[in-house]
Amino acid sequence: MIVKEGKAGFPEGVHPIEHLMSKAEGRFIQMMLVVQTDSLRDAADAYRKKRGRHPPPGFDAWYKYAASHEAVVIEDFWDQIYQDLAPFWSFEPVLLRKQGHVFSPKLSIRDAKVEAHAYNVYPKLDIWADMLRTLVENENVTLPDMDIPFNVDDEPALLVPWETVDTAVSLARPLLLDSTDVSTEYSGLEDVGTLAADFTFDPEWLGARLTHPDSHLGPRPLWSLVRPACPPGSPARSGHVFNDIWDPEGATSEDHSATALLPLQLPEGTLKGYAENWTRTIDACQQPNLQGLHGAFVTPNAMKVATKLFPLFGDTKLSMSSEILIPGATEWNRSASLSSASNDTWKDKAEKLYWRGPVTQGHDPARYWQRFHRHRLVSMLNATHVEIAEASIHSGNESSVGVGYAKTFKLLPANEYHLKSQTGGQLAEWVNEEANVAFVDLKCDMEVEGHGCPYLDEYFSIAKPSRESNMYKYGIVVDADSGDDGGDLIRSLASGKVTMRASVYRKWYDSRLVPWLHYVPIDNTFVDLYGILEYFQGTQVSEEARHFPHAVGEVQHHEHHFKTPTWETEEDTGEHEHTEQTTDAEADHQHHGSSLASSTVLDVDAPTGNEPHDFEHTHASLRKRDEHGHDAAAKKIADEGRAWAEKVLRKEDMLIYVYRLLLEYARIVDDRRERLGWVMDLSND
Structure with a gap:
């Protein structure tokens, strides 16, 4: 059978997401069949082939622990370690040891004991100390002495x-x-105290403001x-x-x-608008407009940045930054609950x-x-905001075409994702059907x-925090950068949901997850959000979804005549009862400074008698099996993500990653590093 390919390089008539999912599954099968190692000898061979060196001393104990x-042992899983450590092979080991010894905050390992050293109290450092103690206290784990400097921000x-x-x-x-x-033995750190006695190290941290003589120029943009x-x-x-942004x-x-920086067409480096390469998707170097959009x-x-290169461990790393990644403190805490998902x-x-x-x-919101x-x-998942954006699609003002009321997003002017939901001005109703989103x-x-x-009250209502059990009752979630290591992705995968992931950060587990098989990658502008949702969810809109606070008529008369969707309560289901449409009197009341949205809080947990409150009844009606959607494909991603998370994102996997990382770091700071290695498998030949 000959399959005709279209211009984009995949079969005609095949949706790009279907093609991306097929490629992802093939890549995963190849990885499991060809790359996975099942013995110490195979693991050592794979190491030498990929790294060009012998494994570090203690590699046999590491493999036994894994x-x-x-654990699933695939050499590619630890690529991030070698990318992070690669520059430090060109530094003098003694310099690295001295820098680590005098730096604060840090963790020190001496004779299998872990101690935290810091001038202040840092909860993250204490959690990382607990992580390392859990590792070194295992009788089968032997780690050499070392000092580990940390970025606790x-x-x-x-x-x-x-x-x-x-x-x-x-x-x-x-x-x-x-x-x-x-040589198979680390040298240790017996002399580091003497060597660093008169040593000082200043990273020369740069803050959010320029210093003299340039202080008059204002703030220092991180993008600089x-x-x-x-x-x-x-x-x-x-x-x-x-610079004018600041x-x-x-x-x-x-x-x-903000809206001028958003895309007007399909993002570059994608397959018809859908993320094809996760490394590129998170790389801000490829998306300079993110300097004003994230x-x-x-x-x-808390801007505190150095431009010097020195070893610094942390859980936050941009594509171009030089930290040594380690599993996050919150990830470590939350991983304990994965089994109870x-x-x-x-x-x-x-x-x-x-x-x-x-x-x-x-800050400065x-x-x-x-x-x-x-x-x-x-905003993009608020029906009223979307309705206003739809109404402006054909406006004569180029700067406001497709722009939402809050001026945080805009719709592509020519419906480049071919959304059926956007034809006939139905996108707002469809969004109301498909999303339950709130701050x-x-x-x-x-x-x-x-x-x-x-x-902000004019634009956004707020909901009370939902119980974690409520989160498990939904099929699709979004993992958007939270400003900390979060652990949200691991938790979402383990709970069997389709996880849509947008990020500018690298994570320790990136090389062990396959986009479009274990999660759904999305662009950081969310320009592809509707296309992805429509593919999986379909286009059906219930009668209930057509009732939400409409604002188009009022906004055309006065831009402040607007009311966001507000609900008095939400049931255990997390679903809401819709309010009546905003009246002119209410809109005038808002315009005069007393926003009706400002005092409303959505209570997603406490049943109040509003119907429906029986989750099972409501739930059954929600699984509508839209014939225009691809529920089976969504289920596959949810199932594959959960099954794989239970194999490679456990607490044990974090420790295995850290164990391997610290063996390599200890070798890099050792004066005999070029000769250090594990070769027991070769000496037995």
Whole structure:
């Protein structure tokens, strides 16, 4: 049979998502059949073939530990370790040891004892100390003494110029010595105290403001440090810093407004608009407009960045930053509960996208909130916001075409994703059918009572935080960057939901997850969000979904005549009763400064007598099996994600990753590192 291919390189008549899922499954099968190792000898062979060196001393104990926990051992799983450590092979080991010894905060391992050293109290450091103690206290684990410097902030700390890192990596030449020339014992740290007695190390941290003599120029955009860390020729490096975004007087050009930076066509590097390469998707160097569209770049919460290259462990790493990744503190805490995740089957889950969360990432929200990714997500899944965006599609003003009321998103003008839901002006009703999304806190930077915020209440209602059990009752969730290591992705996968993932961060587990098989990758602008939802959920709209607070008529008369969807309560199901449409009198009341949305909190947990409150009854009606959707494909991703998370994202897998990482780090800081290795399998030949 000959299958005719279209211009995009996949069979005609096949949806891009179907093609991406098929490719992902083939890649996974290849990985499991060809790459997985089942013995110590095979694991050592795979190591030498991929790394060009002998495994580090203690590799046999590491493999035994992994095997005893029934871990999946695939050499590719640890690629991130070698990418992170590669530059430090060109540094003098004694310098690395001294830097680690004098740095604070840090964790130290001495004679299998872990101690935290810091000038302040850092909860994350204490959790990491607990993680390491859990590892070293195992009688079958032996780790050499070492000092481990940590970044305890929730934001990246090392943005080193690309040329510096590239030179360091190029100078590191792997050597595969004859087994008779290999030393199998680490040197230890007995002399580090003496060596570092008079040693000082200043990372020269850079903050959010320029210092004298440039202090008059205003704030220091994080992007001014991101750009030099990107490779030459990348869009970020070739482009400019949009300094006017951070102009002290607020004089930002219209070209750099949030909606002006959003795409007008399908994203580059995708398959007809759908993410094809996760590494590219999270790479901000390929998407310079993210400097004005993501809180991590617009206004970091605690900007503290060095441009020097030195070993620094942490759980936050951008594609161009130089931290050494380690499983996150919150991931470690939450992983204990994975075994207790819901056992609900796919048919028991409501066919809706569900999200609850606070506003995170980015300070000074009064000025910048329209640029924050979570505000964009919630706006895009708010029927009233979408209705206004639809109404502006054919407006004569180019700057406002397809722009939502909150000016956080805009619809593509030509329906480039061929959304059936967007034809005939039905997108808002469809969004109301498919999504249940709300903030639980608006993170206001003003003195207010409760969780509202004067400059946001006009646009967003808030819900009370949902019980975790409620989250398991939905089939689709979004994992959007939260500003900390979160652990949300691991939890979502383990609970058997389709997890739509948008991020600018690398994680320790990226190389062990396959996009479009274990989760659904989405663009950081969310431009592909509707296309993905429509593919899986279909296009049916119930009569109930047609009733939501409409605002188009009022907005055409006055832009402030608007009311967001507000509900008095939500039942255990997480579903809501819709309010009546906003009246002119209510709109006028809002316009005069007393927003009806501001005092309303959605209670998603406490049944109040509003019908329906029987979740099983409601739930059955929600699994509508839309003939235009692809429920079986969604179920496959949910099932594959859960099954794989239970195999490779356990607490034990985090420890196995850390064990391997620390063996490699101990070798890099050892004066005899070029000769250190494990060759027992070769000496037995």
